[in-house]
Amino acid sequence: xxxxxxxxxxxxxxxxxxxxxxxxxxxxxxxxxxxxxxxxxxxxxxxxxxxxxxxxxxxxxxxxxxxxxxxxxxxxxxxxxxxxxxxxxxxxxxxxxxxxxxxxxxxxxxxxxx
Amino acid sequence: xxxxxxxxxxxxxxxxxxxxxxxxxxxxxxxxxxxxxxxxxxxxxxxxxxxxxxxxxxxxxxxxxxxxxxxxxxxxxxxxxxxxxxxxxxxxxxxxxxxxxxxxxxxxxx
Numbered sequence: 152x153x154x155x156x157x158x159x160x161x162x163x164x165x166x167x168x169x170x171x172x173x174x175x176x177x178x179x180x181x182x183x184x185x186x187x188x189x190x191x192x193x194x195x196x197x198x199x200x201x202x203x204x205x206x207x208x209x210x211x212x213x214x215x216x217x218x219x220x221x222x223x224x225x226x227x228x229x230x231x232x233x234x235x236x237x238x239x240x241x242x243x244x245x246x247x248x249x250x251x252x253x254x255x256x257x258x259x260x261x262x263x264x265x
Numbered sequence: 266x267x268x269x270x271x272x273x274x275x276x277x278x279x280x281x282x283x284x285x286x287x288x289x290x291x292x293x294x295x296x297x298x299x300x301x302x303x304x305x306x307x308x309x310x311x312x313x314x315x316x317x318x319x320x321x322x323x324x325x326x327x328x329x330x331x332x333x334x335x336x337x338x339x340x341x342x343x344x345x346x347x348x349x350x351x352x353x354x355x356x357x358x359x360x361x362x363x364x365x366x367x368x369x370x371x372x373x374x375x
Contacts, residue, residue, distance in 0.1 A: 184363075193368065194308065194353065199361035207361030242307055254299070254363075256307040 153177045155257035157243050163263045167232050172260045174226045174243030182246040183226045184254070185218065187211070187239040194242070200226065233264045267292045269356050271366035279374050282344050286369045288354030289336040298337050300328055301353040303368065308353055311339070344373045 156175045164170050176183050185197040198208040198218055205218065217229045226245075230237055243257040268291040278284055290298065297315045301308035312321045314330035314337060321328050325344075330337045341348055351368040358364070 184361075186363075194355070194365040196362045196364065201361075207359070209362065240306070253310045253313065255310070256301075258307050 153255075155243055155245055155255050157241075157257040157260050159260060160258065161261045161263070163265065164233055166235055166264055170230050170233055170262060172228045172230075172241050172243075172262070174228070174257055175224055176226055176243065176245035177247070177255055178224070180245035180247045180255075182206075183218075183220070184244040184246075185228045186242045186244065186256075188242065188259075189236075189239040197228070197241075230262075233262075235264050238262055238264045267356055267358055267362075267364040269354055269364050269366035271352075271354050271369050273369060274367060275370040275372070277372045277374065278344055280345055282373075283340065283342045284344060284371060286339040286341075286352050286354075286371070287336060288338070288366060290354075290356050290364075291335065292356050292358050292364075294358045295332065295356070296359055297357045298330055299355045299357065299363070300337070300339050301355065303351040303353055311352075341371075344371075346373050346375055349373045 158173045183200040186194050188194045196209050198212045199206045215231045219227050240259045240261050242259045244254050246254050270289050272287045297313050299313050300311040312328045317330055317332040325342045328339045349372050351370050353368045354366045355363045
């Protein structure tokens with residue numbers, strides 16, 4: 152069964168460092184998303200991406216965040232200068248054509264900022 | 266601002282019991298309401314509801330949406346210990362943003 156994959160599964164970084172979280176969505180999917188979940192809290196929308204551009208972003212997704220789909224398969228989330236409060240589980244998700252279809256989540260990357 | 270409220274926040278039942286989880290919402294532009302099950306890591310999709318009054322069913326799980334009263338319920342019959350998880354309700358207002366509720370933590374005891 153096709154699945155969304157994410158790497159790494161766990162990333163530890165020092166405050167102020169840049170991190171790139173990687174996702175490979177399901178191959179024929181068109182809509183891509185990043186979410187985060189701080190430990191013990193709700194899942195929060197960060198950004199959606201369609202047709203090679205951001206279609207919507209939340210107030211969390213400030214200038215420190217950026218997304219890219221560099222090669223038609225990978226979908227990356229970059230945090231330029233990490234803060235302690237960026238520590239969370241980051242989930243990538245994708246949806247196939249039509250956007251009314253099931254949203255498949257990746258297994259997540261746990262980011263720990265020290 | 267879109268809002269999703271789930272109740273109860275936690276629930277403890279015994280195997281064989283039937284449970285009903287609630288999700289109420291406020292939204293400017295409704296597109297769909299989704300239910301997910303979250304165990305250790307990523308949410309896994311259960312149902313997507315777009316129309317009122319049409320029950321979606323998958324085995325022991327079922328869900329229905331009421332767009333007039335702005336709520337949805339998720340029913341699980343004959344619960345098993347493997348049903349223990351956090352159940353998430355999410356609102357999709359357009360093709361982009363999803364707003365998640367806090368989740369209901371279900372614990373099923375043997």
